[in-house]
Amino acid sequence: MTVVLDAAEAWLPRRMAAVEQRLAALVDGHGRGLGDEAGATLAAGGKRLRPMLVLLCAGPGAGEGAVRAATAVELVHMATLVHDDVLDAAPLRRGRPTVVARAGRAAATAVGDLLFSRAFAELAASNSAAEHRVRLLAAASVGLAEGELAQRRDAFRLEISAERYLERCRLKTARLFECACLIGAEPEPGGGEREALATYGAQIGLAFQLLDDVLDVAGPAERTGKARGADLLDGTVTLPLILARERDPSLAGFDLRALDPAAAEAVCDRIAATGVLEQVRADARDRVERAKQALDSTSLDEQRRVLLTLAADGVVERYA
């Protein structure tokens, strides 16, 4: 396509470079999430035919919006390539290791999802209500994918901290709850109101995840639909285990990869015996209280406040 670039050298190469810059900034901006796993693949380039078409159809007079649209189209294309490589278990693309080859199936699936979501975020540049919503949902979707990446990176690592676990839950679960509250509130809430609604959503999201993680240890299986210890078998270290390791030295050092289903159930019993499950449940209830308190600093009408309070209680009751 050099001939096209040459024929429009007064403006097209500059615009294409701007697209590359946005793609590169995106890789940098997502830290380890994209930088490590996808950086090389994204940097490897490709023909960039689709973004070039966007810019050509937009013409030399088009503004920043055309560059964003071009970036978005390329991101969708990249997302499908990353997912295709997962399905094909492809080792190389454009002569470089694929994301799935570098980081595994789970991470590559998440990277694809992240690229999809970022594509839509590119398109929402102004402040109309709908674009505000697109931005919120895209940001939450990126968070989900980043949380998934973090979880797979932490897999089988017994020594991860409670803070690290909570940060992962914030991304993987709480972000979408937060988004649900903010995307619902109209007109777009400002400053303190926004923060209070976000706190409400995030805290019930975290409570939800904490109770879910307790359930994986406590069972019973007929209730959850899966055997106890499914997280352990997955290599997912959750708060009950993190806290139990401080109380029971026998949990301090064992190989998560060596567990079979029976051994995983036995670890669950040892976690439960330390009494940490009640501590985690209390933490979850605490968060539900904080969520409800946050509602007091909103200007929501009485009805909405009552209903959101009931909804917060519902999260805990589900597990009572």
Next chain:
Amino acid sequence: MTVVLDAAEAWLPRRMAAVEQRLAALVDGHGRGLGDEAGATLAAGGKRLRPMLVLLCAGPGAGEGAVRAATAVELVHMATLVHDDVLDAAPLRRGRPTVVARAGRAAATAVGDLLFSRAFAELAASNSAAEHRVRLLAAASVGLAEGELAQRRDAFRLEISAERYLERCRLKTARLFECACLIGAEPEPGGGEREALATYGAQIGLAFQLLDDVLDVAGPAERTGKARGADLLDGTVTLPLILARERDPSLAGFDLRALDPAAAEAVCDRIAATGVLEQVRADARDRVERAKQALDSTSLDEQRRVLLTLAADGVVERYA
């Protein structure tokens, strides 16, 4: 959450029902793509906690936008569940077979992508330029996922028709090229202009795919980076084989699943020997001509027309 529904029975159950309706319409609206593979899973429901939060924060006075936002948030949640089930190879969710269990990894990955894209389409309801772009990109992304689904459904079926193959290419490849052209053109082109640009994009997209499929048969491997016959080994039946089967009876009935890499190369040789590769290349060049002709019925300025003509030629030259 019944207590919340009861407490707001004057409006909330109706809104939640509207969200269910939109989710159901979406399943129906995508025919076999979602209906067969994901219908049961989507219909199986779940707590619908996230959409409820959207509606609660929006309050009783909110309009259609809140229902759309609630639907969008649930779609993102569903997309992540479908992808999680792929990674976990989970047989059941909510007591029903998962998408991956019913349709396989590839289809389930595509269904997840489709749900992501549909989520963003839900949010773009008005006619602002940015929302127009979100709609275009979401529709193209949905097309990509549907094309992927169609391809996996057609896998290993020697008897698929050329029409079916082209329809698949339209979804899988041409849609994003078409989107690239329309998303670039501003202000939003009307009627004939829009159609001409869409034709341009779609035809060069199809030409691109046809030439790619020729390359998989013709090689050489050092040029494409993969062995000849990779499509055959994948079970992907492309136009060269479809046409060759009409000319060489030995290609009419053989088992694609039984091919090893050496046998796949031998099939490539037999396809090439029928002379269909030149026919497919001619078809691709024809489409590039049609793309260029379509530019004549646009009101694009001379510069853009010249550049787009060069870009169209570039698609063919890449393979020359």
